[in-house]
Amino acid sequence: MALNFKKTYKFAVKSALYITLFSTGVVGIISYFTSGLNYLVLLLYFVSIYLFSFFVIQYRVERFIYRRVKKIYDDVSLLDSTTLRSQPITTDMATLTKEVKKFATDKKLEIETLKIREEYRREFLGNVSHELKTPLFTVQGYLSTLLDGAMNDKTIRKKYLERAEKGVERLIYIVKDLDMITKLETGDLNLEYSDFNIVEVVQNVFELLEMRASKKNITLTFDTKYAKPIMVHADQEKIQQVVTNLVVNSIKYGKEGGTTEVSIEDLVKNKVIVRVTDNGEGIQKQHIPRLFERFYRVDKSGARSEGGSGLGLAIVKHIIEGHNERIYVESQHGVGSEFSFTLEKQ
Template sequence: MSLKLKKSYKFAFKSAIYITLFSAFFLAGLLSLCLQFSWTVVLLFGMCVFTFSFFVLQYRVERFIYRRVKKIYDDIALLESSTLRNKSITTDMATLTRELEKFARDKKIEIETLKIREEYRREFLGNVSHELKTPLFTVQGYLLTLLDGAMNDKTLRKKYLQRAEKGVERLIYIVQDLDMITKMEVGDLNLNFTKFNIVELIQNVFDLLEMKADRKGIMLMFDMKYIKPIMVYGDQEKIQQVVTNLVVNSIKYGNENGTTEVAIEDLVNNKVIVRIKDNGEGIEAKNIPRLFERFFRVDKSGARTEGGSGLGLSIVKHIIEAHDEKMYVESTYGKGSEFSFTLEKTK
């Protein structure tokens, strides 16, 4: 690609002035010694020296320096740096140095970002492989056992088929969640915005998860009695999924005989914030930034025994962001966690 050269005459101009001043003072000194000093001669001599020096220096700079500068830009252009390719090229050394330093910084950041993405890709593929492998091997094990002769025993046959069905259900659950996240990331998630009562929605979630909470002795409760409805604007089905995922997490990681408390508070700019707080094991500070990554688990060994796809919090984050709202996490390790999100309030 041919690059346009924007020349700089600063170097030649300053150098010519220095040579001219030196030559003029030197000539003035000689004339003074010869007792024939003349300002006219000095000025004419200075103008001649300046003109000659300027053009010679500029020619030499263009021939030996600018060509090398242009080659540097050509080499950089091969790396497809949009920052440099869209600009006219300067031969000013200070400007060139700044641009090259910026180019180097940008490339370093780009390389570091690519390394992080590569590490995330490897970890993500490993997690997907693990999540799919467990139910697949479970189903395969039960089916092979049936084929090896257990199918003749009616009791074992029904038992193993039921367990295999659970493994298939978990596979379907993981695939459906992955499909949903993919649609969210490409902007293919259609939201149906309506007005609804967030208090009623949360109570419905409590009713659905009451038996699950009872098994651990966890009480699902509001922070206070909400007599009047609190109307919000959003996709009711998706927000119910958000609340369900967060309450399920609070039950899953909550302490036995603990509580899951939900609060709804007014904010400025016609917003409300829904807080879901538990008194469970809490989350270490180092793990909080990664909570919403797909398949990331704080307790990689124990969490899988609780089931789930490992995509719940990632789905929550995508749904809230699709509503142009904010998601927050506060946690103290050993004391509990609080997940909260904002919604637009309506009358």
Template sequence: MAKKFKRSYKFAIKTSLYITLFLSVVLAGFAYFTSGFLTGPFFAFIFITYLVCFFIIQYRVEHFIYKRIKKIYDNVSLLDSTTLQPSQVTTDMATLTREVEKFTKDKKLEIETLKVREAYRKEFMGNVSHELKTPLFTVQGYILTLLDGAMKDKAVRKKYLQRASKGVERLIYIVRDLDMITKLEAGDLHLEEEDFNIVELVQGSFDLLEMKAAKKNITLTFDIEYEEPIWVNADRDRIQQVLTNLIVNSIKYGKEDGTTEVSIENLIKNKVIVRVTDNGEGIEKENLPRVFERFYRVDKSGSRKEGGSGLGLSIVKHIIEAHNEKIYVESVFGVGSEFSFTLEKSKDLPEINTEI
């Protein structure tokens, strides 16, 4: 309280005292030279003078400071001056200092965030440009070659048209995936949730990708033999897409003669967790936080020999989040990776037997 009083009135008290002392000396000198006497009314006059000076100075200083601080609030637009009270300014000037410091910190954080977003935007635009221009230039090259005279050779014409068609298919694939991500982010993609057997769905994904895995002699397998069905509630087609993308990814970056293993485990009472594990090349630690970004590739060489749109993991993340579920990634470089996601159990889901 004493500190607050000192901050509020120190200037007014001292200034009033100086003025009162000056008037007292002047009045005393006048009385002395005019043979007057310092009587009771003289001291009353001194006291009243001090009080009047104090209140006038306090009011004027308070008004003076308030007007200028309010102008700072208005000009900088960092605070709402309509809620500013004079007492807030004059009784504790540290309030403004704290709020300005807070404003500065917030703006600094905002600027840093904008810089990160700008860097991400530039990288994203560069990736989009790279992904699109490769098939576009390929298609353009084949068509120009045909127009320059190669069209007359039937064998060349057919081969070039087939290659141009593959380039167009890749463009359609990229645009379709981008459209899906946009719909997922905007909440425009409707999920048709139903009860289905996740074990059967995984086995279906294995069957679809068996030939692709055979090219690298990669074994697609469960961690154990699931004799009973495991029922979950989700959009079957979208979860099929999630499993396909994750298994394709494990094959793409897996080692020759490797293994892709899927396990389904109880997580909590109403959840299961599906794990897709491989013993491939793994992901370096610094790349893990970005694996779900659009077009982000761990392979910095920019090679497209493995195909794909570069949007697979981003789509996986958005589909799982659209189900209000979680997706996780763990990896040790040179050892392998594990992608896992949660799903809601069906109401009549049997207990999962995790014993071999």
């Protein structure tokens, strides 16, 4: 069985052999032409030179490499004391190169992640600022106008106070959604599971949003008549909020005279999938991966004529994932969108 030497030993063995062969050859040639060739002396000379060369080379290489490798380890360990220094220092340059390369790759990924998070933080703060300042300035404007003398006109006073009230309601709506999504992200979901009829939940949402849909002449409908209840096991209140947010979203971006259709289908033996489909303006492909981010706006103009907190889809995602279920989105710009999620079937 072949001996498995360290790479530094292999280097010393070969180097010592080359030196020994060369020096022995030189000595042998000189001896041959001077005092005659003594093979025993030449053999002893060969062994002596070989051992001497091997140990000198091995010692020098070990010290030469060790000092520099240790310095590299010490320098790198200043950045991450748990990555390299937990392992014994090696003089194997291949191992060292592999570890340092891995360290550099990990740090590069960490830096890229931090850059993405920083960009997300800046965008999030900008979006929060935008969402809050619009109703705040609206309320401030109406109240300032009233204080400047418009209060004496009963008609203007009532109209401006009603508009200021709507601005305050919008602020409350945003703050409530922010509070909810903070709880969802910290795992404070507190799901209360029960068995309920998902068809009935969707029907309740339709009745709740019927007037809102009628303003744009949008029809809320099932894909078919569900004569029998479809029982699922989940938190009924949270799932109703999911359906509400998705239907509200379809109304908000739906076209005049369009439809919002809900279908409930068996997915696998113990799962159903609920689909909310509209024939509205649809979403461009580049926006789809970011739809569930807080305050992410497909329309960069920031128009908020339809209201809302900008947190609806983010809340939907957290609630569904809190149930250990999946949510999907398919959309074609100019054609419409379909949001769907799975639930455990009872």
